[in-house]
Amino acid sequence: MPISANLMLFSVADICTVVYALLVVGNSASAFTHPARPHNIQRGRSLSAFSATNLSMSTPTSTNEDAPSVTSASSKRPFRIRTITAFVTLKPHDFNEATATSTSGIAHKIDTCNDILRKMEASLTKIGFEVQTVRISTNPFGEWLTKKLDADSNGNDLPIQKKTEVDDMSEKAALSKERLDLLDNLLDEREIAFCSLGPSTHPDDTINICPLIVSQSGKFSCSANIETGDVVAAHAAARCMKTISQLGDEECSGSHVANGLGNFRFCAASCIDTVPFFPGAKAPSHDTHTFSFAIGMENGGFARKLLKEAKCISNIKEVFDTQMRDELMPIQAVCKTFGADADYPVEYLGIDTSLNPSLDDGGSVADAIECLDEVRGPFGGTGSLAAAAAITTALQSIPDIQITGYSGLMLPVLEDHRLAKLATSASSGDRLTIQKLLCISSVCGVGIDTVPVPGDVGIDTV
Numbered sequence: 364m365p366i367s368a369n370l371m372l373f374s375v376a377d378i379c380t381v382v383y384a385l386l387v388v389g390n391s392a393s394a395f396t397h398p399a400r401p402h403n404i405q406r407g408r409s410l411s412a413f414s415a416t417n418l419s420m421s422t423p424t425s426t427n428e429d430a431p432s433v434t435s436a437s438s439k440r441p442f443r444i445r446t447i448t449a450f451v452t453l454k455p456h457d458f459n460e461a462t463a464t465s466t467s468g469i470a471h472k473i474d475t476c477n478d479i480l481r482k483m484e485a486s487l488t489k490i491g492f493e494v495q496t497v498r499i500s501t502n503p504f505g506e507w508l509t510k511k512l513d514a515d516s517n518g519n520d521l522p523i524q525k526k527t528e529v530d531d532m533s534e535k536a537a538l539s540k541e542r543l544d545l546l547d548n549l550l551d552e553r554e555i556a557f558c559s560l561g562p563s564t565h566p567d568d569t570i571n572i573c574p575l576i577v578s579q580s581g582k583f584s585c586s587a588n589i590e591t592g593d594v595v596a597a598h599a600a601a602r603c604m605k606t607i608s609q610l611g612d613e614e615c616s617g618s619h620v621a622n623g624l625g626n627f628r629f630c631a632a633s634c635i636d637t638v639p640f641f642p643g644a645k646a647p648s649h650d651t652h653t654f655s656f657a658i659g660m661e662n663g664g665f666a667r668k669l670l671k672e673a674k675c676i677s678n679i680k681e682v683f684d685t686q687m688r689d690e691l692m693p694i695q696a697v698c699k700t701f702g703a704d705a706d707y708p709v710e711y712l713g714i715d716t717s718l719n720p721s722l723d724d725g726g727s728v729a730d731a732i733e734c735l736d737e738v739r740g741p742f743g744g745t746g747s748l749a750a751a752a753a754i755t756t757a758l759q760s761i762p763d764i765q766i767t768g769y770s771g772l773m774l775p776v777l778e779d780h781r782l783a784k785l786a787t788s789a790s791s792g793d794r795l796t797i798q799k800l801l802c803i804s805s806v807c808g809v810g811i812d813t814v815p816v817p818g819d820v821g822i823d824t825v
Contacts, residue, residue, distance in 0.1 A: 440493070441664065441665040442665040443721070445495050445640070446496045446641075447497050447639075448497075448500055448644055448658075449654060450499075450501075450637060450644075452501070452647065453472065455511060473549045475654055476499045476654065479654060487697060490697060492694070496557055498559070499559070500639075500646050502561050502646045503563070503564055503645065504576065508572070508576075509535045535572065536575055547580045547582060555582070559584040559642055559645070560576055561586070561644075562585065566595050566596055566599035567599075569587040569600055570599050570603055573585050573586075573603045577629055578617075581618075583628065584628040584641045586631065586632050586645070587630075587632070588633065590633055591633065600631035602822060603631075604626055607626045610625050628641070628642050637713075637768060638657075638769055639659035653708055654708065654710070655712050656698070656710075656711060657712040659714075659719070661719050663718070663723065663725070669683060670732060673735065674734075676749055676750055676753045679754060683758065687716070691714055692763070694714060695713075698714075711765070712765075713764075713765035715766070715769055716759070716764070717758065717809050719773045720775065722778075722780075727782070728773065728779055729781040729785070732750050732751070737749060738750055742785060743796075743800070744793075747803055748802060748803055751803045752807075755807050758808065769808060770809075771809035772808060772809055777814075
């Protein structure tokens, strides 16, 4: 049975380079259809229909009741809050039940994150925004998941500086499963469905621990850190993607990894701190037990409104500086007030201003860009590169707004109606190719993902 691969290339100009891959087991004799991407996977949008032999792709649809609705956005506001993401730094001793108290330990930290998320959710809903998800992101999992503490002769934990690596991979996996089970239960009790465990920083962990994280629970996401030119780390990430694609073959595997869906919760990236979007979210590695939070949006329809009004590339910055600023200011005011008034130290990091498509009619970011006079023909053709560069510049320089994360242009082929249509265009001139997307990704600040490629692609190509 062949493997149908959906390789997602995601590039952030001057910031990071990210590779997503979804490897899906399919039947060569017939087409098969993915369910909508479940609400507890990455950004929670839908997949498309594929043929395992010709990779034919339908327009994205939503068939899962937990996926984001395709109804119009709130009548009060022109876009949705895609995520409120709380960032927390975890340490190995947080999992030591003997030393945990009501003000320390893993339960306390998750409780504090939950308090931040629920209060922010209520405050933003009160001023008219629909909040789709609340999420938690941690520092790199190698700093807390796979490390244990040495103990003195009395069995007491030594200082955190004495934490030790677990060299044996089977021992490391056992320790990881134990802590993941505890974390999963804590998230369940607080009804938090999304948790990114940060990046792997070692190829062995990428190959062995990342698939374990993805398989353990549908709540967990993770990533692999790859610096420019690090071929060893890149090969490890490719091997991880292949492994995750086959998790659904195991009898004991859950539906969250069936048909390769687990790869929606893994990415390879040169990771940056405090991105609110998954699976690449990563908390800082603070020495103190501090908390922070950031906001991400779903705003394809709003993007169309702004770009139609701008009409030409030269007007983009002025329109974004005024209209997007005006819509973001109420969010920022609520966030800053909470950060200042909270009963515990918490830092408001800012808003990721990225343009992020929705499943609504008119929610395509690519379709919005085609409204500009200079974009002649379908997106990906003449004028698209210049438009992407101008939009990115505008998004990263909105006056008076505290910006964090990617803050650029998201181009997910399987999650944007127009991109999906162009990717399967019968006309070779109009067809949106990986090469065109990679070219645009060099200036778009966020990049591309969910791009289907042939299923026989090798690890070197990935």
